[in-house]
Amino acid sequence: MPANLLNPLVAMMVLTFVVWVWMYARRLGYMVRHGIDPQQVNTPQKMALLLPESVEAPSNNLKNLFELPVLFYVICLTLLHLGWANTGDVTAAWLFVGLRAAHSAVHCTVNLVKVRFAFYLLSSLVLWFMLATLLRRVLALG
Template identity: 45%
Template sequence: MLTLLLLTMSVWIYMYIRRLSFLFTKGIDAQELQSPQQLQQVIPESVNRPAYNLANLFELPIVFYVLCLLAIFTNNIDASLQYLAWCFVVARIIHSIIHCSYNTVIHRFIPYFVASLCLWSMLIITVLAYL
């Protein structure tokens, strides 16, 4: 969980580095960015990629955090859950690197899909442990 949280923080920092350097370089007044629509009109997609990835890190990873906390609080941590959790995190790191950089969709989709399979497998294992 901590590794995924560190990834989220890193993407957040990178997002601000990209955005602020763009704004300072282009001499854009922050007041021109009052709404998300204005922000998207002023800042190009390539600069906004980390912001899109940051938003993505608050979607499926929320399920990951809940499953991890559930496993910890119920003391239901086995090798398969640990393996799947690490696979999920590594795949999300790869996904973020691709998403924040060159952003080829099929390249980004593969680690996203692998991470999703790991996550849903973690959920199934957790549900089966309670049956």
């Protein structure tokens, strides 16, 4: 069963890659279509001024994928390293990845804040559950 935890772990990395590709496709496409020289957007502030929010949404989402998901990676790698991963851990990991994928899809497209926040909140609760489960196991070691 521990090896199954690799699947959602890798899926989270793939999600990050997909958002990264989407970000550059949106940015570069917009810049080419509107004749924006890359030097004009050489800081995040200049980028925010010259590119519309809809074009920058994937960039903002990519930043989100390096916040709480970092804990997800550490939890999964710890469970794998210690051989503690079980069916519940794998289920929670897939739930986290699915909710984060939904969050990314909303953030990178329609960006409905209430919907996006619901996915963020639910994924965060799953993550805190995963952390609490890991903590309980660590504390049980004495």
